[in-house]
Amino acid sequence: MAFKKILIFSGGGLDRVTESFEHSFQSLGHTTEIYFHDHYRISLGLFKFFSRTPFTYLNLKYWERYKEVNSAQYEEKIKLFKPDLIFFYNFNSISIKLFKKIKKYYKIPTAYMVFADPLIAAKNSSYFLTNLIYCSHLFFINSSAIPSLRLISDASMHILPLAGDPRFYKPLRLKKDIDLFLMGQFSSISTATVTKAYILDYLCAEGFRVSAAGPGLEKLIRRPEFPHLKNLEVITTSSLPIEEVNVLYNRSKIVLAPEHPRDKDAPSPRAFEAALAGSFPLADYQRDAEQLFEGHLVTFRSVKEMADQVKYYLNHEEERENIASQLYQVTLRRHTYVNRAKEVLRVVFPP
Template sequence: MKFLLSIPGHTRTIPMGRFVEKALLALGHEVVVFNHERDNQVERLREKIRFQGFLDYKNRQLLEVVEATKPDVFFTIYGKTHDAATLRELKRRGLLTICWWLNDPFDLAQQYLPLSLYDFFFSNSRGTAPVYRHYHVREPHFLPVGIDPAIHHPMEGTEQQYDIVFAGDHHPIREKVVLELIQHHRVAIIGPWKRKISKNSPLRPHFLRHGYFTPTEMALLFNQARIVLNLHTWYQRWSYGVNPRLFEASGCRAFQLCDTKEEIRDLYVPDEEIILYNDASELPELCTHYLARPEERARIATQAYARTLREHTYQHRMQEMLRVCGLEG
């Protein structure tokens, strides 16, 4: 089977498109990658002068790739840049159309996508399925991300030098929670927060580095952490939907504290493979408890790591996608 994989070029810390390409290749499929980001200075100028014109140009470019490579399946991650006319043309040419949307539940896909034109639609949230059925998605499927074991893995001999690590983008709720937590514990932060927090914020001394980080840099940091703090940006707004850190930290055999989401109980066993909290007010006590118990942390982290390798790699995700779409074998 030949896939035309359309990837979003703007994802910096989670280049899931390349992980997907690698997984499909490993499963024996052909993959043609179309990166919708501007490829050169001329395209950057096009985008700056007229964004819609740039999108039209890139969609024409996509159809040229289809004509040249003759794929069987069009598979887009996010798919924000593909308009209805392009999708209709892909379907006219006989391609199966698949979208994997990963911004739920805080940024719903119907704002951007002609959902009815996708043959299959996958989301990182089970809870948003009723919304998508309302917008004429025949059957939304839950498909979270996973890990690439070549990137997200334990690094033997790495010293756990940080008590608590948080890696991720800024969000006001994250800032509020971490501000409270540093009153009790040492927290190391990495992420593009510099322009979002005040110049005299007490968080500034806790940053290992401001700015975006690579998956490899994140994996090293998780290996150096006694505790990885996971806090969804939709904490206490939606009870469903899971983020990539859930799997990436466990793939590094890191001990993880994560806010509760409905899907997690089907992915990891609470108290055995992950520790969940309902309210951030629980964090100081949880951190005190587990920082004093390295053997317990190691046991839980090791069990999460084993589960992740068994069930939560990108190959597992692509196998599930192929099964749902009837593309196995």
């Protein structure tokens, strides 16, 4: 394939996923640039806050104006860079007018990697869903949302599973001094946070030695709904650099990897990360996991089955480490961001 110029738009700023895609496209010989708006998170936060006040109408006018300004800046970037492909990740701050212009005037392929089911993510706003309609290619982490999206969009739709980055997650051969570990974000009272809290509380109640790290834990362990979290070993209540997360994965006998309840059928990104670190991820059952990990990912369908799996694999070290080794090989071979970048290019620019 001839080299391509790829412009990545990240609505949420420069994060690890965006940077991993940039590096992957570049490693395949393509010129890549990232565009993100510095004030997106602040603006989105203000939008969400004021949407709960009597000033909703003014708030919507502000948001539309913000998107117009951001879109004008983004269009200038398109004119200067002249990309062959625009790859969207986590966007919601571009006007519909610009999407139409990209499609009809610039005629540039636009691909978006869809992490959350758009019909759920767009429940309070049609902007996100409308933007997706004007993309030429949609890549989903699972197949559950595709049938509904086909009713409103003629975009080319494909499965593009989650992945890990072996530059950051890798085996370190450290002593396994942590029995069970969960890395997460606990600062919001969402269904994902509550699900993780109940999992941790149940395991603590069963007498397992459980460790966790992430923002919000200091408040979560004091909530009366989770009385057994007082026995949780809290490693940190702050976000951690990715290198330290990799160290914790390597120190763990079992890494808990429950998926967000919103993301049906797709394994948690923690499963890919832990596998690349050479650890043993234990995940709740997701339909796509069997095929993705070639039958090596151990899963559970209930908290009781989870506790049974934990007890068994803590007591069967050799079997646990053999499975971890197989998962590492499968993930390194099939589930890196370089694999995903190749698939995007193959679909958008077929031979």
